[in-house]
Amino acid sequence: MRKRYLTCVDCHEKYSDVDLTVPSHDAEASSHVDLARPAKMSAVRPFLYECPYCGGILQVGYEEDKNPGADLDKKSGKVSGMGLDKKSGKVLGMDSDKKSGKNAAPTVFSDFCDMNLAGMWRYKAFLPVEDKKNIVTLGEGMTALVRAERIYRDLGIENLYVKNEFSNPTASFKDRPTSVGISVAKECGADTVAVASTGNAGVSVAAYAAKAGMKSIVCAPKDTAKGKIAQLLAYGASIFYVDGNYSDCFGLVKEACQEYGYVNLTSTYINPYTVEADKTIAYELYEQLNGKVPDWIIVPIGTGPLLSGVLRGYQDLKALGLVEKVPRMVGVQAENCSPIAKAFYTNQRVCSEAETEHTIAGGIADQLVGYEKDGEFTIRQIRESGGDCITLSEEELFECWHALCYLEGIFAEPAGAAAVGAVKKLCANPAFHKDDRIVSLVTAHGLKYPDLPNRLENKAVVITKAKELRK
Numbered sequence: 001m002r003k004r005y006l007t008c009v010d011c012h013e014k015y016s017d018v019d020l021t022v023p024s025h026d027a028e029a030s031s032h033v034d035l036a037r038p039a040k041m042s043a044v045r046p047f048l049y050e051c052p053y054c055g056g057i058l059q060v061g062y063e064e065d066k067n068p069g070a071d072l073d074k075k076s077g078k079v080s081g082m083g084l085d086k087k088s089g090k091v092l093g094m095d096s097d098k099k100s101g102k103n104a105a106p107t108v109f110s111d112f113c114d115m116n117l118a119g120m121w122r123y124k125a126f127l128p129v130e131d132k133k134n135i136v137t138l139g140e141g142m143t144a145l146v147r148a149e150r151i152y153r154d155l156g157i158e159n160l161y162v163k164n165e166f167s168n169p170t171a172s173f174k175d176r177p178t179s180v181g182i183s184v185a186k187e188c189g190a191d192t193v194a195v196a197s198t199g200n201a202g203v204s205v206a207a208y209a210a211k212a213g214m215k216s217i218v219c220a221p222k223d224t225a226k227g228k229i230a231q232l233l234a235y236g237a238s239i240f241y242v243d244g245n246y247s248d249c250f251g252l253v254k255e256a257c258q259e260y261g262y263v264n265l266t267s268t269y270i271n272p273y274t275v276e277a278d279k280t281i282a283y284e285l286y287e288q289l290n291g292k293v294p295d296w297i298i299v300p301i302g303t304g305p306l307l308s309g310v311l312r313g314y315q316d317l318k319a320l321g322l323v324e325k326v327p328r329m330v331g332v333q334a335e336n337c338s339p340i341a342k343a344f345y346t347n348q349r350v351c352s353e354a355e356t357e358h359t360i361a362g363g364i365a366d367q368l369v370g371y372e373k374d375g376e377f378t379i380r381q382i383r384e385s386g387g388d389c390i391t392l393s394e395e396e397l398f399e400c401w402h403a404l405c406y407l408e409g410i411f412a413e414p415a416g417a418a419a420v421g422a423v424k425k426l427c428a429n430p431a432f433h434k435d436d437r438i439v440s441l442v443t444a445h446g447l448k449y450p451d452l453p454n455r456l457e458n459k460a461v462v463i464t465k466a467k468e469l470r471k
């Protein structure tokens with residue numbers, strides 16, 4: 001069995017992930033993780049949510065595994081023991097005889113995929129769940145990639161693709177991280193999960209917890225969109241409204257998880273396992289674009305784990321020798337709540353914004369109070385990829401939301417549509433060329449904001465005769 005570990009993105013300290021073959025009372029002895037062990041979590045495998053040494057963000061790594069992409073040789077940029085056969089374009093395994101091909105273990109990306117597993121779980125070799133029996137799935141992943149040919153025709157942009165993440169089971173991309181998070185929670189024997197959410201993550205957690213027979217606790221700002229609350233009610237979550245913003249919810253859930261031992265599935269960088277799931281978007285794009293790497297990937301960001309996860313997926317592919325570059329990653333925020341974008345533009349450290357103005361892009365309204373480091377890590381990822389950060393005003397958000405509906409037939413929530421709206425501003429980036437290949441991640445469905453279309457003029461009239469339908 002491959003060995004999982006956690007590593008700090010700041011001080012690079014490594015922490016052993018608990019050996020799943022060891023009973024939980026012995027696990028403490030084989031790990032550093034006791035520092036973060038909640039007092040009342042004796043029966044459940046302890047979770048580590050931040051570096052005990054420096055408080056930094058933790059990421060999952062893999063040793064001796066089926067996921068060679070995770071163990072990159074920093075010097076050569078290649079995976080140790082692996083190499084690319086330039087002629088065949090195939091990856092050669094450690095024991096292969098490259099000259100004769102005899103006894104070779106050549107492989108292509110599909111050899112890392114388990115085609116017996118549905119949706120994104122075909123990439124299980126890259127995900128932090130060991131035993132198939134612990135996978136909790138509703139069929140997430142394998143979302144459509146649609147070419148958007150009309151919306152920017154006047155700008156001469158023809159290679160824009162929309163990855164429709166709202167075709168996931170609860171209509172948002174969050175089903176990927178939730179599926180992994182709940183599966184790891186199941187693997188650890190947890191019975192309750194909690195999440196701070198502006199809606200989409202809460203809905204997703206509620207659905208997957210229902211599937212797994214777990215309790216779900218959702219803390220949401222009290223102005224959360226109606227469509228999302230309706231979903232939460234249907235899935236049977238314990239809903240708690242907070243008279244405050246997303247960061248207020250984050251603080252309360254963090255404290256409750258420490259105190260009561262719930263597994264925290266909040267979609268910042270706090271749960272290192274959930275971020276792994278976002279890598280699967282990169283693997284899918286690799287397959288959907290026949291190995292061609294997008295020049296730009298545009299991602300709506302609150303804190304930024306989705307952006308980071310997709311980039312990590314491409315880094316895996318590069319380490320495998322399957323692609324030669326990673327895409328430039330672009331983060332999009334609403335002007336009314338944009339602590340990451342402001343720090344990006346000014347080259348300053350990220351400052352949280354306790355007081356922000358309302359935005360229709362509620363799904364990415366993250367004030368970052370108390371976890372500013374998450375924003376800094378996201379900026380680091382954007383810079384390393386040669387990317388950019390873009391903000392959109394409320395008018396621009398509405399305009400791109402509407403245009404995506406009537407020009408491309410894609411009904412997204414405003415935060416998701418922002419990834420398409422940002423293209424216009426990306427044109428000002430000196431590295432951008434009109435014929436670049438762009439992928440915009442549309443993260444959630446428009447039905448979650450059922451009131452928004454009511455802002456449009458409704459010319460519907462009551463008719464009685466067919467001739468009234470004449471054009």
Ligand SMILES: [Zn+2]
Nearest residue numbers: 008011051054
């Ligand atoms: Zn650290």
